[in-house]
Amino acid sequence: MIKTTAVVVGAGHAGLAMSRRLTERSIDHVVLERGEVADSWRTQRWPSLRLLTPNWQTRLPGHGYAGDDPDGYMPVADVVATLTDYARLVGAPVRTATTVYTVRGAPEGFEIRANGDVLHARAVVLATGACNLPAIPGIAGAVPPSITTLTPLSYRDPGQLPDGGVLVVGASATGVQLAGEIHRSGRPVTLAVGEHVRLPRTYRRRDIFWWMEATGLMAERYDQIDDLTRARHLPSPQLTGTPEAITTDLNTLTAQGIRIVGRLGRITDGVAQFSGALANTCALADLKMNRFLNRADEWATASDLDDDLPPPHRFAPTRVDPRTPLELDLTSGEITTVLWATGFRPDHSWLDIPVRDRTGHIRHDGGVVTGAPGLYVLAMPVLRTRASTYIHGAGADSEALAGHLHSFLSSRRGVR
Numbered sequence: 001m002i003k004t005t006a007v008v009v010g011a012g013h014a015g016l017a018m019s020r021r022l023t024e025r026s027i028d029h030v031v032l033e034r035g036e037v038a039d040s041w042r043t044q045r046w047p048s049l050r051l052l053t054p055n056w057q058t059r060l061p062g063h064g065y066a067g068d069d070p071d072g073y074m075p076v077a078d079v080v081a082t083l084t085d086y087a088r089l090v091g092a093p094v095r096t097a098t099t100v101y102t103v104r105g106a107p108e109g110f111e112i113r114a115n116g117d118v119l120h121a122r123a124v125v126l127a128t129g130a131c132n133l134p135a136i137p138g139i140a141g142a143v144p145p146s147i148t149t150l151t152p153l154s155y156r157d158p159g160q161l162p163d164g165g166v167l168v169v170g171a172s173a174t175g176v177q178l179a180g181e182i183h184r185s186g187r188p189v190t191l192a193v194g195e196h197v198r199l200p201r202t203y204r205r206r207d208i209f210w211w212m213e214a215t216g217l218m219a220e221r222y223d224q225i226d227d228l229t230r231a232r233h234l235p236s237p238q239l240t241g242t243p244e245a246i247t248t249d250l251n252t253l254t255a256q257g258i259r260i261v262g263r264l265g266r267i268t269d270g271v272a273q274f275s276g277a278l279a280n281t282c283a284l285a286d287l288k289m290n291r292f293l294n295r296a297d298e299w300a301t302a303s304d305l306d307d308d309l310p311p312p313h314r315f316a317p318t319r320v321d322p323r324t325p326l327e328l329d330l331t332s333g334e335i336t337t338v339l340w341a342t343g344f345r346p347d348h349s350w351l352d353i354p355v356r357d358r359t360g361h362i363r364h365d366g367g368v369v370t371g372a373p374g375l376y377v378l379a380m381p382v383l384r385t386r387a388s389t390y391i392h393g394a395g396a397d398s399e400a401l402a403g404h405l406h407s408f409l410s411s412r413r414g415v416r
């Protein structure tokens, strides 16, 4: 049995940021990582992935981007290198190749079983991420067996796909990026589009994430957001990071030759049926984008920046072909691959403490897990602010939760 004050599970950016915060407070801890530092970026992301957040925004406690391309978008290999360097910089006590199988309550804390070890800690921080498993709808079971199916976790590059048409389901960050890449490989691509968040890559010559920070959107706190459940389940923005900083909206994809169809609702006898509400779905996304651009313009005027920026403008509404098909016969041979770009979900199945709700999500108040004093969770969407969804959000979140954890330990010391 190994005794330590705190255990952090997962050595991604969030676990490492937390380690730094605990070290700052002289809290003895260990970071348990099933693979290597940044393992999900090494093993679960496709090689051509680039961050959709600009390099200047990839900042962690005690670390800022110092390269020569602050406005670029980091390829996945650079994310791995950045996090590996960061682990070294903060001296994170990471035990690699150590998979946590169980965390359960124990007298005065928690028992953690990892590989052959049993650890005992007074506090545990869950930093295993929000994107461990693909979120695939139940209708996936109705895809004819002759079709190859992939998820973003199993996708590497178009070379692994059979020849023929590809149906990409989901048009958020992952779907639009992979639809574009597969289309460029020469395969006909159909993209099924449900609810999505349309945003331009740049606006008035600034990256859209610059606007999101400047206007205060990113800093909006979880306890001040009207519909928090909805905010936490919002799809990722329809953005990609490319060297040319291009906008990857549906108009761009259509112009490239990608066929846009509505949300995939059902598959009956091998026939995929798409929603007829595509035009409405797109109109709503356009409306919400324009609402944000209005907010950006108002902020620029109020901040006296209009003279320094190009004038406001608006983007063309999403064009939807009225002849968009509502059905596609998956048995006809036209489609040989279905790629589910329908989101991700966390995997906390190894947590043997009753803190999850009916949908499997951990109940927490800004990362402080409900009903389990000493247990914390990090890097969930909109955990404490809208920035929590992104790498740079871990800075403030880890600071707040490490502060809470420190007070928790101090109060327990007082009790004994």
Ligand SMILES: Cc1cc2nc3c(=O)[nH]c(=O)nc-3n(C[C@H](O)[C@H](O)[C@H](O)COP(=O)(O)OP(=O)(O)OC[C@H]3O[C@@H](n4cnc5c(N)ncnc54)[C@H](O)[C@@H]3O)c2cc1C
Pocket (backbone or CB within 6 Å): 009, 010, 011, 012, 013, 014, 015, 032, 033, 034, 035, 036, 037, 038, 039, 040, 041, 045, 049, 050, 051, 052, 053, 098, 099, 100, 101, 127, 128, 129, 130, 131, 152, 174, 344, 350, 378, 379, 380, 388, 389, 390, 391, 392
């Ligand atoms: C496709 C994709 C694109 C993204 N693009 C961006 C982007 O552009 N900008 C941005 O800011 N963020 C981006 N995100 C990242 C997002 O910020 C993070 O995935 C998320 O916030 C979680 O970060 P994390 O450090 O908690 O998790 P991860 O980076 O996933 O780290 C969790 C670690 O926990 C380990 N682990 C898991 N289970 C166990 C276990 N049982 N025992 C021990 N170790 C375990 C894993 O091996 C992993 O190393 C993207 C995510 C995805 C999936």
